[in-house]
Amino acid sequence: MTSQTDHLNESAKVALALSDHERINFIRRPRWIGYTKAKEVIAQLENLLTYPKTHRMPNLLLVGETNNGKTMIVNRFHQFHPVTADPNTEQCQWPVLVVQAPPVPSEARFYIAILEKLSAPYCSCDSVYKKQFQVMKILGRVRVQIMIIDEIHQIVAGKIGAQRQFLNTIKYLGNELQIPIVGVGTYEAFNALQTDPQLANRFEPSVLPRWEQGQEYLRLLSSFERMMPLKQPSYLTEKDLAFKLLVMSEGTIGELSALLARAAIRAIEKRTETITPKLLDGMWWIRPSERKWKAEKNSQEK
Ligand SMILES: Nc1ncnc2c1ncn2[C@@H]1O[C@H](COP(=O)(O)OP(=O)(O)OP(=O)(O)O)[C@@H](O)[C@H]1O
Ligand SMILES: [Mg+2]
Numbered sequence: 060m061t062s063q064t065d066h067l068n069e070s071a072k073v074a075l076a077l078s079d080h081e082r083i084n085f086i087r088r089p090r091w092i093g094y095t096k097a098k099e100v101i102a103q104l105e106n107l108l109t110y111p112k113t114h115r116m117p118n119l120l121l122v123g124e125t126n127n128g129k130t131m132i133v134n135r136f137h138q139f140h141p142v143t144a145d146p147n148t149e150q151c152q153w154p155v156l157v158v159q160a161p162p163v164p165s166e167a168r169f170y171i172a173i174l175e176k177l178s179a180p181y182c183s184c185d186s187v188y189k190k191q192f193q194v195m196k197i198l199g200r201v202r203v204q205i206m207i208i209d210e211i212h213q214i215v216a217g218k219i220g221a222q223r224q225f226l227n228t229i230k231y232l233g234n235e236l237q238i239p240i241v242g243v244g245t246y247e248a249f250n251a252l253q254t255d256p257q258l259a260n261r262f263e264p265s266v267l268p269r270w271e272q273g274q275e276y277l278r279l280l281s282s283f284e285r286m287m288p289l290k291q292p293s294y295l296t297e298k299d300l301a302f303k304l305l306v307m308s309e310g311t312i313g314e315l316s317a318l319l320a321r322a323a324i325r326a327i328e329k330r331t332e333t334i335t336p337k338l339l340d341g342m343w344w345i346r347p348s349e350r351k352w353k354a355e356k357n358s359q360e361k
Contacts, residue, residue, distance in 0.1 A: 066292035074288035086323050092282045104136045107239040108205050120242045122249045123267030126313030129243050153201035160210045164217040164225035170194045212244035215251050226255050269310035287323040291333035
């Protein structure tokens with residue numbers, strides 16, 4: 060015998076008992092789905108973390124469209140390796156350092172970002188050499204094993220000379236500390252790295268592609284459905300509905316997640332308790348490429 064909650068996972072089943080308002084809040088909460096590529100990337104990061112020190116450490120460049128789950132993967136990996144403090148020495152150990160690339164390729168700003176991340180006191184008026192010295196010392200002391208630089212495509216916001224210098228800084232940090240460096244960003248990051256042959260062959264690219272029709276996509280839809288506490292099944296993996304969701308989201312996990320959350324909330328508010336093509340048609344949803352196009356058109360009209 061099947062129960063009426065068989066379409067849900069355990070926590071969504073429990074959430075069914077909540078008020079509508081609380082269920083909506085539940086749907087808005089962040090979710091983690093361990094899809095195959097995400098697990099593969101996490102395994103790659105684990106492998107780098109324990110890589111023995113050599114003069115030529117392997118690096119990784121995680122590239123993908125915006126809103127396609129890069130930062131979520133990094134955060135997930137980071138959660139497995141939190142900062143710890145040695146109770147005897149009170150010395151922190153910081154195995155995974157995640158830092159955002161500065162909005163422009165500035166060496167000084169990058170060092171400041173690292174120092175701020177480590178909550179280390181610094182003087183912004185110090186020379187770039189002094190900041191570099193301080194960064195190297197602290198990173199060694201807290202025993203960083205891997206450095207992840209998110210939003211690394213930001214370096215293309217600068218002139219070629221500044222980009223080169225920034226890339227050299229990354230190379231220097233990796234070589235001196237003998238730690239793997241992981242760059243995370245959009246395809247622009249990949250192009251920027253190609254400008255330096257030495258870096259290009261040291262950073263193995265790992266691509267998070269857009270979602271396409273196939274078994275993996277259907278598994279993703281199924282996972283989303285199991286996490287949304289709706290009283291009726293939606294059968295998201297049914298052919299036409301699955302295709303419609305792919306077209307509306309244009310194949311990024313962030314758009315798909317936002318679309319499904321919005322649809323599930325609408326299903327609760329309308330008391331239909333299921334996501335159907337009709338419900339999706341009645342939603343105010345502009346596809347990401349149209350949004351971009353409209354924003355560009357508006358800025359041209361101004
Ligand atoms: N593994 C996952 N499980 C469930 N939802 C996810 C997952 N990964 C990403 N998402 C959804 O996609 C959204 C965007 O993810 P994320 O911020 O990691 O994208 P990104 O690739 O880093 O984008 P950007 O390049 O703009 O920084 C998340 O807020 C979340 O809603
Ligand atoms: Mg991101």
